[in-house]
Amino acid sequence: MHILIVEDEKGIMDFLKQGLEEENFTISTATDGAEGLKKALELSVDLVLLDWMLPKMQGIDVCRNIRLEKQNLPIIFLTAKDTVQETIEGLKAGANDYIKKPFSFEELLERIKIHFRSKDEITTLTLGNITIDKSQYKTFVDQKEVILTQREFELLEYLIKNKGKVCTRTHIIEDVWDIHFDYDTGVIDVFMNSIRKKLNLTKERELIKTIRGVGYIANEI
Template identity: 40%
Template sequence: MSSRILVIEDEARIADFLVRGLREEGYQVEHAADGPSGWVALQHGTWDLVLFDWWLPGEDGISLLRRFRAKDRKTPVLFLTARDGVGERVEGLDAGADDYLCKPFAFEELLARVRALLRRPEQSTSLALDYGDIHADLGSQRASRDGSPLDLTAKEFSLLCLFLRYPGKVLSRTRIFDAVWNEQYDGLSNTLEVHVKELRRKLEAFGPRVIQTRRGRGYVLDASGSDEA
């Protein structure tokens, strides 16, 4: 059975573009044009993915998302908005969005993000991930080590959660880029290395190194191992 997607969008032109395009890709799609009708659909439907617009008549998307997350912590949510400031992105993610796409956007990019969200392990029933003294709460998007909160960016949190889902398994740079950045690794960018270095720094403020380098293969979450780099 194809995935069920709810689109909550008040701009008729964009809504029609999204609904028609996603249906042509084989998804089952329903549309709500404002906050109140969106809330009804969220309460009475079973969805594999929800697309939220920020500005909605009746109730804005942030408020609607917070209410939804109080009841449902696991359904993936993609936020669509013309607001592209860092503060707005952080607010959307903190409210419970799993990903963020700024208007205008290419439909191909939307499809790539939809596919990535639909295949994410977050769709499991677990709301938390743990490894040793490291804890990540998927609902609140917060993490801690040895009881001390970790001040992580959204990407660092996603990176940590990926490692926590596959302890002891070497993850290639290609796989990490696909899961965290929704992009193909080009072999040239040092973005991943910078994020791993910063995540390590924050984790190691409260304990020994747990993210190990495996030369030529990638990274692994292994408290008993050591770097090969």
């Protein structure tokens, strides 16, 4: 995971950089607002730690500009001042979190982890009474294990990850089968069929719905 630190005080920068590197994050740095913005947009950064007071461009403006381009990049403000008004301003500008100096490194670390939590660390996903465990490649219906093959598992995982969103056939073939050209056999149907059978999904318990002409969608009932 790649973190960009934008901070002009060398002491704090070194402290952060060293601490986070020890936690196995990849670190990039910038010491003024303009440079920070540039790097945030150009590098493939996963999270930004952003000082409030910066040379060249205020932190809040950097934040706003990042948001214009990257809507999902988490931004955490580091601020010396602690006025409520500033906090609110920062959040409105698109920051995801806010931490007051002096802060404990441990707290910062936890807050950083929050933003990565959803990404990949969670190994179990659920859909209704179905639970899948990525780390063990196991599937359960009402706590009872059901044996799925690898493809079946991957397809189910994909649907659950995108719970509530329609998965088009094209996307499924691309993301689950990794086929990047026009492709149409009945593979998806066949797997969908066997998943439904194994998981006991009937017309009444329709956790996976077919969207005719489009694809499929997983949904709690």
